Amino acid sequence: MTTATRPCRVSVVIKALNEEANIAAAIETCLVALRDVGGEVILADSCSTDGTVREASRYPVRIVQLARQSDRSCGAGPQLGYQHSQGEYVYIMDGDMKMVPGFLEQALTFLAQHPEIAGVGGRVVELNQESLEYRERGERERRLESHRAPGQVDRLDGGGLYRRRAIEEAGYFSDRNLHSYEEFDLAVRLRALGWKLWRLPADAVTHYGHDTPPYQLLARRWKSRYACGLGELARGALGQPQMKLVLRGVRELRLYVGVLAWWLVLATVPFWPLPAADRIALLLLLAAAPFALMAWRKRSLARALYSVTSWCVQAGGLVRGFFTPRQPPRALIPSLVLQEPNTAARPNHELHS
Numbered sequence: 001m002t003t004a005t006r007p008c009r010v011s012v013v014i015k016a017l018n019e020e021a022n023i024a025a026a027i028e029t030c031l032v033a034l035r036d037v038g039g040e041v042i043l044a045d046s047c048s049t050d051g052t053v054r055e056a057s058r059y060p061v062r063i064v065q066l067a068r069q070s071d072r073s074c075g076a077g078p079q080l081g082y083q084h085s086q087g088e089y090v091y092i093m094d095g096d097m098k099m100v101p102g103f104l105e106q107a108l109t110f111l112a113q114h115p116e117i118a119g120v121g122g123r124v125v126e127l128n129q130e131s132l133e134y135r136e137r138g139e140r141e142r143r144l145e146s147h148r149a150p151g152q153v154d155r156l157d158g159g160g161l162y163r164r165r166a167i168e169e170a171g172y173f174s175d176r177n178l179h180s181y182e183e184f185d186l187a188v189r190l191r192a193l194g195w196k197l198w199r200l201p202a203d204a205v206t207h208y209g210h211d212t213p214p215y216q217l218l219a220r221r222w223k224s225r226y227a228c229g230l231g232e233l234a235r236g237a238l239g240q241p242q243m244k245l246v247l248r249g250v251r252e253l254r255l256y257v258g259v260l261a262w263w264l265v266l267a268t269v270p271f272w273p274l275p276a277a278d279r280i281a282l283l284l285l286l287a288a289a290p291f292a293l294m295a296w297r298k299r300s301l302a303r304a305l306y307s308v309t310s311w312c313v314q315a316g317g318l319v320r321g322f323f324t325p326r327q328p329p330r331a332l333i334p335s336l337v338l339q340e341p342n343t344a345a346r347p348n349h350e351l352h353s
Contacts, residue, residue: 010039010104010161011087015077016095020051022208027059029099037104040341043095044081046072052095053338060341067334074229075178075185080333082173090167092174092183093159097205100125106202107161118166118195119187122204123148124158128211150201154249155187159205162186166195175236175329179321180229181250188242188249214306218313227313230256231321236329252314259315262290 012030016023023043030041041061045053047069056063064084066072078092089108093099100122107120147153160183167173170189174182187197212220221227230253237243247253269283290311294304 008038008040008086008088010034010037010089010091010108011081011085012039012041012091012093012099013044013078013081013085014041014093014095015044015046015074015081016048016052017046017072017077018048018050018052019095020048020055022096023052023055024058025098026093026095027056027061029101030093031059031061033099033101033104037108039087039089040085042081042085044077044084045338046077046080057339061339062337062341063339065336065338067336071176071333073176073179074226075174075182075329076176076333078174078182079172079176079329080335082167083332083335084337088164089161090164090173091159091161093205094207096209097124097159097207099205100203103200103202103204104161106200107204110198110200111161111163114198116194116196117163117198118190119156119160119162119197121153121156121158121160121197121199122202123199125203125206126209127206128209147199150199153197153199154191154245155184156197156199157183158207159183160197166190166193169193169195172330175232176333177236177324177326177329178229178232179225180227181233182229184246184249185233185236185242188237188245191245192241215309218310222313222317225317225321227317228321228324229317230314231318232324232326233321234318235322235324236326253318255311256315256318259311260319262286263315 012034014023014026014030019026027041027043034041041059043053043056043061043063045056045063045065047066053063053065062084064080066076066080081092082090089111091104103122107122110120111117147155147157170186170193173186175185178185190197230250233246233250234253237246266283266286269279269286272279272282274282290308291304294307295301298304298307
């Protein structure tokens with residue numbers, strides 16, 4: 001861990017994997033945002049294979065990288081950046097985001113006025129409204145995800161500004177074992193200690209996201225273990241003070257357990273003591289029921305097929321993640337420091353506000 005040589009107010013950690021096309025804009029907006037509050041930018045790179053590090057090296061930022069590609073996960077990136085941060089406050093964001101000017105000042109003022117608040121977020125402005133994945137997410141946020149609204153919330157999905165003191169009380173910033181749900185995990189660990197979280201009615205970052213076709217995205221989430229995050233979260237919370245908060249706060253856990261029960265029923269129908277024709281008819285009826293229900297609910301067969309397929313991928317990931325062995329989340333992640341701010345090459349263009 002880097003030892004601070006002078007006070008640092010805000011550390012902005014940008015976690016990235018193969019963000020060559022976006023990382024320059026992310027860094028530039030962070031440097032602009034820090035002009036009035038003071039601080040540092042840290043790129044936490046998860047062994048990118050494109051030009052992410054090369055692009056970032058043109059800016060006065062600290063660049064750190066996982067020493068082992070096998071440590072790559074959504075939880076490892078933020079923790080890697082935190083290990084090398086110096087700030088009294090730590091902001092976490094993705095490499096395909098842009099920070100909105102003025103948000104850090106508002107967040108810092110709010111934290112100064114409310115010492116019981118561990119972290120503050122703002123609105124994540126989604127710019128990609130075309131893909132099926134993001135349309136489904138937007139509808140879900142409007143109907144179910146109250147933590148996106150301003151006020152006290154149970155998590156800060158999409159990034160936020162946290163007090164280092166609160167993070168140290170919680171033991172670590174981000175669980176390296178998690179391939180998703182890392183921000184929710186931090187939230188429940190903080191809340192279990194009595195800390196609160198808040199979302200301000202202000203834009204914090206813009207996010208374009210991916211253009212991956214929906215079913216290809218599901219396949220990628222299985223391959224990358226992103227779909228395993230909920231199972232990994234549940235495994236890590238077993239026997240911990242935050243377990244009740246996990247069970248209460250993750251509504252989709254009940255849905256995926258229901259999908260597993262559906263699979264179990266389908267697997268047992270062929271053995272039920274019924275005539276063969278009845279068993280076949282019942283099996284087909286039960287298999288089609290979720291698709292028919294979602295088609296009626298969403299008024300779209302395509303959206304219904306995607307929803308149920310996504311549930312099945314997530315339910316499989318729940319089981320896979322729960323039974324995956326864990327590494328100690330408090331242990332330092334092996335890493336490399338590729339660049340310090342004072343050794344960066346000077347950009348050949350001005351930063352844009």
